[in-house]
Amino acid sequence: MTRRSPTHARGASSSRINTFAVALVVISIFTPSIESVVGGTFIGFVDDAIALSLGVGVPLGAVLQGRGLRAIPGGWAFAVFIIMGIFSSVANGVPTEHALEAVLLAVKMPLLAFGIAQLDWSETDMRKIARLGVFLGLFVGLFVLVNGLVGRIWATVLSGQLNYVDYRYGLLSLQGPFSHPLVLGNFAAILVVMILSTRVLLPQIRWTRVALVAVCASVLFSFRRTAIAGAIAGATAALPTKYRGRAVLTFVILVPVVLLLLLDEIIATIQTTVFAYVEGAASAARSVLTIDSMHVANEHFPLGAGFARFGSYLASVHYSPEYVERGYPAIWGLGYEPGTGMFLTDTQWPAIIGESGWIGGAFFAIFLICILLQARRLASAQAVEDVWLGRVVIGVLIHLAIASLAVPVFTSTPVAPMFYMLVGCLGSRTASLAALKRPRLSTRPERVRTSVPYKSRNGLARED
Numbered sequence: 001m002t003r004r005s006p007t008h009a010r011g012a013s014s015s016r017i018n019t020f021a022v023a024l025v026v027i028s029i030f031t032p033s034i035e036s037v038v039g040g041t042f043i044g045f046v047d048d049a050i051a052l053s054l055g056v057g058v059p060l061g062a063v064l065q066g067r068g069l070r071a072i073p074g075g076w077a078f079a080v081f082i083i084m085g086i087f088s089s090v091a092n093g094v095p096t097e098h099a100l101e102a103v104l105l106a107v108k109m110p111l112l113a114f115g116i117a118q119l120d121w122s123e124t125d126m127r128k129i130a131r132l133g134v135f136l137g138l139f140v141g142l143f144v145l146v147n148g149l150v151g152r153i154w155a156t157v158l159s160g161q162l163n164y165v166d167y168r169y170g171l172l173s174l175q176g177p178f179s180h181p182l183v184l185g186n187f188a189a190i191l192v193v194m195i196l197s198t199r200v201l202l203p204q205i206r207w208t209r210v211a212l213v214a215v216c217a218s219v220l221f222s223f224r225r226t227a228i229a230g231a232i233a234g235a236t237a238a239l240p241t242k243y244r245g246r247a248v249l250t251f252v253i254l255v256p257v258v259l260l261l262l263l264d265e266i267i268a269t270i271q272t273t274v275f276a277y278v279e280g281a282a283s284a285a286r287s288v289l290t291i292d293s294m295h296v297a298n299e300h301f302p303l304g305a306g307f308a309r310f311g312s313y314l315a316s317v318h319y320s321p322e323y324v325e326r327g328y329p330a331i332w333g334l335g336y337e338p339g340t341g342m343f344l345t346d347t348q349w350p351a352i353i354g355e356s357g358w359i360g361g362a363f364f365a366i367f368l369i370c371i372l373l374q375a376r377r378l379a380s381a382q383a384v385e386d387v388w389l390g391r392v393v394i395g396v397l398i399h400l401a402i403a404s405l406a407v408p409v410f411t412s413t414p415v416a417p418m419f420y421m422l423v424g425c426l427g428s429r430t431a432s433l434a435a436l437k438r439p440r441l442s443t444r445p446e447r448v449r450t451s452v453p454y455k456s457r458n459g460l461a462r463e464d
Helices: 006-029 031-038 041-064 075-091 096-117 123-150 152-159 181-201 208-222 225-238 241-261 263-279 285-299 313-317 321-325 349-378 384-403 415-437
Strands: 453-455 461-463
Touching (some): 006 031, 075 096, 096 313, 181 225, 208 225, 349 384, 349 415, 384 415
């Protein structure tokens, strides 16, 4: 009977803990869908509980074990963003309970990343996460296929809205296992980056071809412009340099074909986009929020309007006084009556800039830049699993930067849990590699070398 070494036992225990943490993240990804189908308000708090348990419980365990805490990339910049939001809330008299709830919603996903960073992620664990991406791609693709076959009934069940249906270009916008086509498009775009990187860098993992086709179809048939553009940009950025030429060549070949087949639809989309963001900017909800967030930041400079006051979910729930002051009840999609405020959370950056001000918004951008720079450094590591993680984070972040123009991707499920799990792994792997490179102080006594006499050619003994 063989005994396992203590090191092997610790490694096995760490692997089980990591698997459990990933399982919790996957549960949080599908919590909104489960809530839409099953109902019950308590289910909506499951992702909050998971984020807090990982973000508080894991670091507390590390401290009790006497281990140092690892930072996530740019965590200091995110802390400044939160501080600016808190100062803005106090300065503008935001009710304490509203401000605290908003702070909790803002920090829960970076807190999840912080908890993930305290775990020891090995190269084997990175391969498991790559396989998870392939599995999720097949899973989402299967639900998209069923959605396409069932159609209207599926959309009604998953959206939680009676007779909900959304058509684009004469076709039903698919939503797969999620509550909205845009949610499917953005999550599937993350999987495009992950699976394509896996296929290129970790070819031993199987089913990548089928999974890649499934997630590409999911992005395409969501019929969402930002999701499609983000998937293309993110996947191209994640590819190693030697593969980018092929990607560009494929793009150049496919573009004329797509233009010929969908020319009328593309022209109509361009006209709609131009009207929404240029000609009709004064009345289009997304443009109004974006422009007014800058005005709010200017009016409250150097602070913002405060948490739960502009562009965020809680600002819509409590219907901010900023909205009333600017006449939003009269703008379609920005009202306070049931069914009239569907676009109050239609984008990400108005909440960041409007609530924390220009300084807070700048530090949030610095937070994202720090993640990007650390991912670039890890992408040049020796282990192919580290290269995979670095390039995936780069691609996903570029996709989310584009998607953030249309949806609050840095705070909303299911996109945020997946992204911040990868960020936590990035922080852990970077800290582990830095620890390996750091010189260790030896506790062994230094051996003193003494001179040994030897005879020279003339037979006389002398010391060297």
